Each structure stands twice: as structure tokens, then as C-alpha cells.
Amino acid sequence: MTFEQYGNWGRWGADDERGTLNLLTPEAVVAAARCVREGRVVSLAMPIRGATSSPAPTTVPHLRGRPLPQHFMSVDGGDYAAGARAIGAGLRMADDALVVTPHGTTTHMDALCHMWSGDELYNGHPAGRVRSYGAQRCGIDKAGPVVARGVLFDVAGLRGVPHLAAADRIGPDELRACLDAAGTELRPGDVAVVRTGWPLTWQEEGPDGYWAGQPGLSADGGRWLAGHDVGMVAADNAAIGGLNERQLADEGLADDLHMILLWRHGVHLAEMLWLEELAGAGRAEFLFVAAPLRIEGGTASPINPIAVL
Structure with missing residues (x-):
């Protein structure tokens, strides 16, 4: 089977x-x-x-060079205390402004239009429909809310370490071992939640340690x-x-994880989760809930994934 033919294209229809x-x-x-x-x-x-003008860039994990989400509580350019808008007798109201570039900066969900090869998106949709004003095909607004069985693959826990090493790559044997250790199995539609523990390096070693590379599938x-x-x-x-020290993937096109999952198989991705509390709960199976914002034609959306135990 050729690279172009591999995956779930056409499985749920041409549209x-x-x-x-x-x-x-x-x-x-x-x-x-x-x-x-x-x-x-x-x-x-x-x-x-x-x-980004606050201490936040030194306290929240993110990829080097990517602008962190910027949250302002301001009205007409003023600070909260001075600029809160009066809405009635003795009442004041603060407004929020939020600027987010999700990829590499916060917990987010990738749309199927995020990556493609040649002139085709997932399922053969034309890549030319991805424009500066939004993707006309496979945008994040097409995903809808995700309510599914979540299965935790705690690879760091399986190895008995706080986090994997930057050069570690997780293969099928370790994924199977996680299921065996938990006494469970994967079912169609499950959300596979993979813990490397890598965000802990930001706390332990600071940005330079986090940016030294990253483990992954x-x-x-x-x-x-x-x-x-x-x-x-x-x-x-x-x-x-995984990522190297330049924060790039080393794999070629045929082995790129985004191409394998997003483009060939139509599997959405959620990245930059915080899994320490979930891992500490000792539960491998749970109800997973995540709803992307309805950003028409968006390549991604911030999400707050929830595990209900």
C-alpha cells in the first residue's frame, strides 16, 4: 500500500x-x-x-519562540483597579481580553487541517481551501465535543521514573505493557492519553531543560x-x-506522527496536557471530556480536557 493510500480516507465517505x-x-x-x-x-x-510582559514566560511550559497566551484584565487600556467600567450605582465590572496562538503554547486540540502533504488534506480534501481567513475543510469547528472513554498510558510510571528522557521514543511494546499493567484494553473510539512526565522538567530544570528536546511516541x-x-x-x-534540541521532529514524512495520525488516519491530537494529578489517582480508565471552541476554519483550539473518575 502506498503512502497516499494508507489510512482512513473514504472510510466515512468522501465528505x-x-x-x-x-x-x-x-x-x-x-x-x-x-x-x-x-x-x-x-x-x-x-x-x-x-x-508575556509578566513573569508567566518563566513559569508556564511552552515551546521556545512561541508567544504565550496573553490574558489581560483591562478596559480601554487601563489596569483593572483603575479602569474597571462602572455599570451602576456602586458597581464596577472587569473585562478580559485573551490572545492565544495554541500550537506549542497551551493545552490545545489540533484540527485535521493542521498538517497535510502535497495538495490534499485528510480524506483528499483540497489543501488550497486552507486560507488566511480559515480552513474551508477539516477545521476545528468540524470536530465537535469529544466525550469518550479515556485510557491512560503512563509510560513514565511504568518505567518507575518521574519523566522520560528527551531522546526516549515510545513504541508498541511499552504501550501494550501499560495496558497489561492496568488490566485493560483499547476499544474503538477511545482517547489514548500518553504520559511522559516531561512538563516536570520545566519545574526541575527550567526552560533550558524543557527545551533540550522532548520524548514522545x-x-x-x-x-x-x-x-x-x-x-x-x-x-x-x-x-x-518526540522533538530534538531544535524543537523539531527527526522523522521523515512517512514516519511523521502528525502525518500518520492527523493526515492519514483522521485522528485528532491533543497536546500539552498536565497529567500528574491523573497519574496520581491510579486510574487507567475514565470518562474523557474536551470541547474545542467553535473557531470556524481554525487549525486548533485551546481546550480544558476533563477526566471524570
């Missing part, structure tokens, strides 16, 4: 723009809800903290997950696959 999220049928959602046993709710998101690891019909792949690193 499909949702990929494996089509597997999240009402029956699958009802089955996922059965994972809830305690009613405990855990956020899996990184914080959005202040503006190997190409075969990505193919293994795609072969199990996962609905989405989520991870606590910045690119699902």
Missing part, C-alpha cells in the same frame, strides 16, 4: 471531516460514562497565566494506536511525537 471522532456514537458515549465510579473531576489542562507507536481505532491521541508533550 468526511471528522475522522475517527465518527467512532464516538451515542452507544460509545454511554459505554464511556460507565467508567465514572467516584464522581471526581480532574482538569488535564495547563494554566493560562498572565501576559515513535512512528510505530503512532501506527499501533491508529490500528486500534483510537478516537484521539492526547499527550503531555508538545508534539505527540
Whole structure:
């Protein structure tokens, strides 16, 4: 099978723009809800903290050179205390302004239009429809809310280390071992949540340690997950696959994780999650909920993924 023919193209029809999220049928959602046993709710998101003019760039993990989300509480350019707008007798109101470039800066979900090869997006849609005013095909607005069974692949926990090394790549054997250790299995439509522990390096070693590279899935690891019909792949690193010290992937086109998952198989990606609290809960199966903003034609959206235990 050639590179161009490989994957889920045509599986849900020529007009499909949702990929494996089509597997999240009402029956699958009802089955996922059965994972809830305690009613405990855990956020899996990184914080959005202040503006780039504040100390935030030194406190929140992000890729080097990427602008952090900028959150301002301001009215007409004034600071909150001085500029809060009067709305009635004795009442004041503060407004928020938020500027976000999701990729590499905060917890986000990639759309199927984020990466492509040649002149075609996922499922053969024309890449020329991705314009400065938005993607006309496979934008994040086509994904919809994700409600699914989540399965935690705690690879760092399996190895007994706080976090993997920058050069580590996660293959099928370790993914299988995580399932075996948890006594569970993957089902079609599941969200595979992969923990490397890498965000901890920001706390331990600072930005330079975090930027020294990143561990992640190997190409075969990505193919293994795609072969199990996962609905989405989520991870606590910045690119699902690994990165070198220049914050780039070393793989060629055929082995690039974004091409394998987004482009060939229509598997949406969620990146830069915070998984430490979830890992500490000792639960490998849970209800996973994430809703991207309805950004028409967006290549990604910030998300606050939720694990319901």
C-alpha cells in the first residue's frame, strides 16, 4: 500500500471531516460514562497565566519562540483597579481580553487541517481551501465535543521514573505493557492519553531543560494506536511525537506522527496536557471530556480536557 493510500480516507465517505471522532456514537458515549465510579473531576489542562510582559514566560511550559497566551484584565487600556467600567450605582465590572496562538503554547486540540502533504488534506480534501481567513475543510469547528472513554498510558510510571528522557521514543511494546499493567484494553473510539512526565522538567530544570528536546511516541507507536481505532491521541508533550534540541521532529514524512495520525488516519491530537494529578489517582480508565471552541476554519483550539473518575 502506498503512502497516499494508507489510512482512513473514504472510510466515512468522501465528505468526511471528522475522522475517527465518527467512532464516538451515542452507544460509545454511554459505554464511556460507565467508567465514572467516584464522581471526581480532574482538569488535564495547563494554566493560562498572565501576559508575556509578566513573569508567566518563566513559569508556564511552552515551546521556545512561541508567544504565550496573553490574558489581560483591562478596559480601554487601563489596569483593572483603575479602569474597571462602572455599570451602576456602586458597581464596577472587569473585562478580559485573551490572545492565544495554541500550537506549542497551551493545552490545545489540533484540527485535521493542521498538517497535510502535497495538495490534499485528510480524506483528499483540497489543501488550497486552507486560507488566511480559515480552513474551508477539516477545521476545528468540524470536530465537535469529544466525550469518550479515556485510557491512560503512563509510560513514565511504568518505567518507575518521574519523566522520560528527551531522546526516549515510545513504541508498541511499552504501550501494550501499560495496558497489561492496568488490566485493560483499547476499544474503538477511545482517547489514548500518553504520559511522559516531561512538563516536570520545566519545574526541575527550567526552560533550558524543557527545551533540550522532548520524548514522545515513535512512528510505530503512532501506527499501533491508529490500528486500534483510537478516537484521539492526547499527550503531555508538545508534539505527540518526540522533538530534538531544535524543537523539531527527526522523522521523515512517512514516519511523521502528525502525518500518520492527523493526515492519514483522521485522528485528532491533543497536546500539552498536565497529567500528574491523573497519574496520581491510579486510574487507567475514565470518562474523557474536551470541547474545542467553535473557531470556524481554525487549525486548533485551546481546550480544558476533563477526566471524570
